[in-house]
Amino acid sequence: MTGSQSIRYAARVLHAGGIIAYPTEGVFGLGCLPEDFDAVSEILDIKGRSPAKGLIVIISDPGQIADWIDLPTENLDLATSDDKPVTWILPASDEAPAWITGDHDSIAVRQTTHPIASALCRETDSAIVSTSANITGHAPARNSFILRRQFGALVDYILPGECGPASGPSEIRHYTTENIVRPA
Numbered sequence: 001m002t003g004s005q006s007i008r009y010a011a012r013v014l015h016a017g018g019i020i021a022y023p024t025e026g027v028f029g030l031g032c033l034p035e036d037f038d039a040v041s042e043i044l045d046i047k048g049r050s051p052a053k054g055l056i057v058i059i060s061d062p063g064q065i066a067d068w069i070d071l072p073t074e075n076l077d078l079a080t081s082d083d084k085p086v087t088w089i090l091p092a093s094d095e096a097p098a099w100i101t102g103d104h105d106s107i108a109v110r111q112t113t114h115p116i117a118s119a120l121c122r123e124t125d126s127a128i129v130s131t132s133a134n135i136t137g138h139a140p141a142r143n144s145f146i147l148r149r150q151f152g153a154l155v156d157y158i159l160p161g162e163c164g165p166a167s168g169p170s171e172i173r174h175y176t177t178e179n180i181v182r183p184a
Helices: 003-015 037-047 062-068 115-124 144-151
Strands: 020-023 028-031 056-059 086-091 106-111 171-174 180-182
Touching (some): 020 115, 028 037
Parallel strands (some): 056 106, 086 171
């Protein structure tokens, strides 16, 4: 399959309620459509992650989360650099899925600069859950060999591609205060 065919196929898997693994700026991510409660629950089970923690979503355009945040998206600047991606903590609206926000009144969002992840958001016309491909407490997968060994039987599709250029998970920062929650 060509790159665009793989992205179209991954989007179909997501729209059918599936879970995929895909490359991001720093590590491979596990993803599904954020409005799909069953798929989100399955990702949490795979990772052994508490639903209370909430999940990051990636977007290619702020309009993809317009209903889920209590900020206007017209002037929302979530752009970051390729090698130092930032996930922003934004105030959540009542429309944000509780299984995405967890026990928080906010939502974690990264406007991805990774070409494959960004194309996937555009193809699905949606934000996508983006939690690192790891079991909670273990290092996330940064290469396809480890990804396939750990998650090949647990996901519906692995979108081909390489991670990078960041060296690990994104920094997490509050949008309004710019306080860093998790350094890169």
